[in-house]
């Protein structure tokens with residue numbers, strides 16, 4: 267659907283094309299009973315409940331069990347998906363069940379590897395939240411687990427399935443942008459929630475929270491509700507701004523450009539300026555990444571809010587995704603006489619140059635004047651949730667065994683970029699990827 271007036275309403279030049287979500291365009295089909303996918307959620311916190319809701323909008327799927335380490339989350343999960351959900355604090359009881367096809371892992375990042383490994387060995391497919399890995403080593407092992415057990419592993423960085431990014435990919439692949447040499451993107455926030463200072467539920471205590479299990483492979487520490495509920499603030503469980511947010515930007519950039527590899531080098535600057543609680547991660551992170559054909563600059567700032575932006579700069583045009591509105595703007599590449607350096611020439615030479623140039627570039631005849639093309643705008647419907655499309659893709663892979671759109675190899679490559687950004691931040695040095703040893707070198 268195209269709507270010329272829509273652009274003005276959105277305060278933008280050019281026409282607006284409304285994109286159609288996959289969920290709406292998917293062909294309804296009468297699924298055979300064997301087609302029904304039964305899944306369980308491991309982790310039922312903020313994201314766990316959110317993705318359970320998104321997954322349940324897909325046809326012919328059913329959630330049957332949930333695992334979490336805090337009683338209140340198990341209640342929230344049943345409120346989300348129904349009282350019939352069986353609940354546990356030990357996810358192995360879920361993996362032992364023969365009637366479950368897939369698990370969704372929405373747990374803190376230090377648990378991703380173990381749960382995906384265990385799920386794959388138990389013959390389950392896995393949707394693992396982003397960033398896929400907590401360390402480079404974890405990511406390599408997760409790719410091996412997916413390949414060895416021939417399971418579907420899909421990473422939960424939903425821009426991969428977004429119709430907005432798919433359109434951007436189409437424009438990029440068409441050559442509209444010319445040669446792309448630079449990309450920039452950022453996510454900025456300016457409130458306590460954006461800085462991960464979440465309130466702690468008043469009924470959380472040593473009886474309602476399984477602290478020892480939460481720690482898992484992380485260093486042993488005394489019971490600490492801040493670490494349990496605000497785990498993103500601590501390197502033991504998360505990867506700070508790169509793991510939490512760069513990964514979304516990178517998934518978008520990989521999707522638009524078609525790259526799928528670790529960066530060659532990464533160089534970060536950042537610091538902790540404002541949210542000086544007990545956290546050990548930065549509240550500003552800025553990284554330059556080297557990819558073969560272009561350079562990428564990413565930023566996250568928890569001290570100022572502005573709309574999230576991804577911009578792709580080409581010799582012929584610019585793509586911008588701002589709050590999920592995609593704009594393609596052509597560069598003005600019509601021939602122009604040199605208008606700068608000739609003003610250091612003697613007047614006679616300058617005039618001769620300009621006269622010669624005019625001769626070689628005659629003005630178009632009246633009525634033939636070509637207006638430069640206008641910007642084009644593409645927009646998803648207001649209520650569009652691309653996590654739903656991401657789940658359509660996941661369940662399609664589970665049913666057909668077609669590789670996932672965001673498998674562990676892809677998830678590993680975006681995560682490695684985040685680990686390199688952190689390496690550079692922590693060591694105050696350039697991080698280089700060594701593909702021979704699958705490690706980061708300083």
Ligand SMILES: NC(=O)c1ccc[n+]([C@@H]2O[C@H](COP(=O)([O-])OP(=O)(O)OC[C@H]3O[C@@H](n4cnc5c(N)ncnc54)[C@H](O)[C@@H]3O)[C@@H](O)[C@H]2O)c1
Nearest residue numbers: 309311312313314333334335336339372373375395396422
């Ligand atoms: N794709 C996205 O847009 C998006 C958005 C938010 C979070 N996430 C990701 O989702 C994951 C979860 O984040 P969240 O915001 O929901 O965190 P959260 O703290 O709200 O929830 C995590 C839950 O995991 C549970 N848990 C921890 N270890 C467990 C274990 N071993 N077994 C079972 N349950 C366990 C905790 O009890 C907690 O309730 C993270 O990896 C995060 O990066 C992704």
